[in-house]
Amino acid sequence: MKKVTITDVARHAGVSIKSVSRVINDEPSVRPALKAKVDQAVAELGYRPNFAARALAAGRSFFLGVLFDNPSASYTLQVINGAYAACRAAGYQLVIENIDAAARDVSAQMEDILHSSRLDGMIVTPPACDSEAVLTALETKGLPYVLLAPGHEEPGASSVASNDAAGVFELVRHLWGLGHRRFGLINGPATHGASHWRREAFLNALAERGADPATVVMADGEFNFSSGIGAGLHILRQTPRPTAIFAQNDDMAAGVFAAAAQLGIKIPDDLSVVGFDDSWIAKSVWPELTTSRQPIWEMTEAAVQLLLNRRKGEKGGNQMFECTLVARGSTAPPRG
Amino acid sequence: MKKVTITDVARHAGVSIKSVSRVINDEPSVRPALKAKVDQAVAELGYRPNFAARALAAGRSFFLGVLFDNPSASYTLQVINGAYAACRAAGYQLVIENIDAAARDVSAQMEDILHSSRLDGMIVTPPACDSEAVLTALETKGLPYVLLAPGHEEPGASSVASNDAAGVFELVRHLWGLGHRRFGLINGPATHGASHWRREAFLNALAERGADPATVVMADGEFNFSSGIGAGLHILRQTPRPTAIFAQNDDMAAGVFAAAAQLGIKIPDDLSVVGFDDSWIAKSVWPELTTSRQPIWEMTEAAVQLLLNRRKGEKGGNQMFECTLVARGSTAPPRG
DNA sequence: CTGAAAGCGCTTACAG
DNA sequence: CTGAAAGCGCTTACAG
Numbered sequence: 001m002k003k004v005t006i007t008d009v010a011r012h013a014g015v016s017i018k019s020v021s022r023v024i025n026d027e028p029s030v031r032p033a034l035k036a037k038v039d040q041a042v043a044e045l046g047y048r049p050n051f052a053a054r055a056l057a058a059g060r061s062f063f064l065g066v067l068f069d070n071p072s073a074s075y076t077l078q079v080i081n082g083a084y085a086a087c088r089a090a091g092y093q094l095v096i097e098n099i100d101a102a103a104r105d106v107s108a109q110m111e112d113i114l115h116s117s118r119l120d121g122m123i124v125t126p127p128a129c130d131s132e133a134v135l136t137a138l139e140t141k142g143l144p145y146v147l148l149a150p151g152h153e154e155p156g157a158s159s160v161a162s163n164d165a166a167g168v169f170e171l172v173r174h175l176w177g178l179g180h181r182r183f184g185l186i187n188g189p190a191t192h193g194a195s196h197w198r199r200e201a202f203l204n205a206l207a208e209r210g211a212d213p214a215t216v217v218m219a220d221g222e223f224n225f226s227s228g229i230g231a232g233l234h235i236l237r238q239t240p241r242p243t244a245i246f247a248q249n250d251d252m253a254a255g256v257f258a259a260a261a262q263l264g265i266k267i268p269d270d271l272s273v274v275g276f277d278d279s280w281i282a283k284s285v286w287p288e289l290t291t292s293r294q295p296i297w298e299m300t301e302a303a304v305q306l307l308l309n310r311r312k313g314e315k316g317g318n319q320m321f322e323c324t325l326v327a328r329g330s331t332a333p334p335r336g
Numbered sequence: 337m338k339k340v341t342i343t344d345v346a347r348h349a350g351v352s353i354k355s356v357s358r359v360i361n362d363e364p365s366v367r368p369a370l371k372a373k374v375d376q377a378v379a380e381l382g383y384r385p386n387f388a389a390r391a392l393a394a395g396r397s398f399f400l401g402v403l404f405d406n407p408s409a410s411y412t413l414q415v416i417n418g419a420y421a422a423c424r425a426a427g428y429q430l431v432i433e434n435i436d437a438a439a440r441d442v443s444a445q446m447e448d449i450l451h452s453s454r455l456d457g458m459i460v461t462p463p464a465c466d467s468e469a470v471l472t473a474l475e476t477k478g479l480p481y482v483l484l485a486p487g488h489e490e491p492g493a494s495s496v497a498s499n500d501a502a503g504v505f506e507l508v509r510h511l512w513g514l515g516h517r518r519f520g521l522i523n524g525p526a527t528h529g530a531s532h533w534r535r536e537a538f539l540n541a542l543a544e545r546g547a548d549p550a551t552v553v554m555a556d557g558e559f560n561f562s563s564g565i566g567a568g569l570h571i572l573r574q575t576p577r578p579t580a581i582f583a584q585n586d587d588m589a590a591g592v593f594a595a596a597a598q599l600g601i602k603i604p605d606d607l608s609v610v611g612f613d614d615s616w617i618a619k620s621v622w623p624e625l626t627t628s629r630q631p632i633w634e635m636t637e638a639a640v641q642l643l644l645n646r647r648k649g650e651k652g653g654n655q656m657f658e659c660t661l662v663a664r665g666s667t668a669p670p671r672g
Numbered sequence: 673c674t675g676a677a678a679g680c681g682c683t684t685a686c687a688g
Numbered sequence: 689c690t691g692a693a694a695g696c697g698c699t700t701a702c703a704g
Binding site for chain 4: 673674675676677678679680681682683684685686687688
Binding site: 003005006007017018021024025049050052053054055056057058059 | 698699
């Protein structure tokens, strides 16, 4: 079982190795007849290009990285899956990198990451995408990157975002339509752009319907499960108790389930709960969580595409994706 | 910011590139003085060897794969994290591969995986590690592999396993000590070796204490969250109702929480629940789950080591790790 | 549109 | 114990 190389293919097809290379890389201006011959030889010999050789000769690694610093395990897993698939489809490998963007030595961490893995590009997830130290390191290194859901305007940077505001509006319409009038809101940490715009969207949507935003009971969370419990307990101990809670992500919403269970409050009979993201945890609670689906799969796919286009010299861009309401069992009309 | 190559280092240190190569690869028989010079040059120039060049020249990829076909998202995530860290520490990259080992075309799937990614070795997780088609494909290709928690004896194969039986015994001792006498058991799917030995261990441990195994209410699950709900509902509707349930993994245990919530049964007051694995989901339920910790981190580290040793011509081995009882809030004495 | 040459940055034998 | 040569399998300029 010896390895088939580009030379074998060239010989088999009766062309030069350069022609084989052209066909493999989908370069333009290859005569169809030649391409057909090469394709056939590739198929017959079962040829697969050698990653290392391509990387060495081309001076790139065929590695794309995703940078994480996210408190939500389910969101992280979802982004990994999406980015992984997109990379594979494009003939790239995915490398996962973690940093602590709140630490004092972010620059050193970035230095280490950028130095050791020879990446061709990087997807930067929140909240790292809003860290000046992270972006500076990227710029200094000259590594192409794309920001996922950045909380600020970065001139000249490529980004992929979701229309959270519209998603939140839909959630509010859903809850309002069910008859809810007393609301609780669990915010994410201030370091995340999403915390701000999801809160604003929620309060604005209520105001639009004539509700007084001041009556909304708020609590702060960390976008993870356990902070959702604490925030949930706080809100559910208020009088009068809200009949519906919007947790700014699914992990915290799952925490609210735990808080409700502790207090003997039944979902959705006594309390409606909605989250955001539609990540894995949304279907791991009972009843299943009503939430707004962020199209992570499509978003990561777009991010990978932006990164690859950048290589071809094309300008980057800023893409926006729509969120979709996913109504499940955790919401119902309020009792009484 | 030009790239520093082995030639630069050699020149800077006043030695041949071969010597630099020896130092970098920790080859024996390098005089300390020479090594010191090289190390200094490496540090001063900030040299990092080029992955692609090493891979090409050495004829290996520096890629290790993990093969998954597992229904538990939290277990999967845990294995990924552990394997990832172990790979990084060893200077390798981790590639994640998924198959459907129950499908008819397993061989074709494996063929594709083995052909496209040039791996130096593979960690095979359950239940793929018990699929004959998977193992045959690996053998045919001649790719070194190590089995994670295999359910059968594979002559000559390296493996890493955990002592589940002892872990289950500890869980039973814990529950029995709290005063429980009526038990429910949720099995995993028959394709998983763990399903069998965890059940046997559970029933044996009870028998040892004089309990009649026939009184245990059993239900079958799929090692995922939603099957845990169904199995939980089934068990909790029995009369007399068990006061404690052992779900064979944490995901199913979390499902039991949902089932209990539906039926208005409080944990741990009305029902004690224990799982197995101590994966991420164990701390994402409330009260937190009492479980048996499988040392995944250490296990994956050992698996990577076995794979790398294999390269050095060393024989493989079969390692066994101990599980640890992690008592949390989901267990308490039965009421009344 | 196609090809022959050079070279990417390492490691593997092979000398000494 | 150390080094000079050859080569891993591709791609990048450069010709034609």
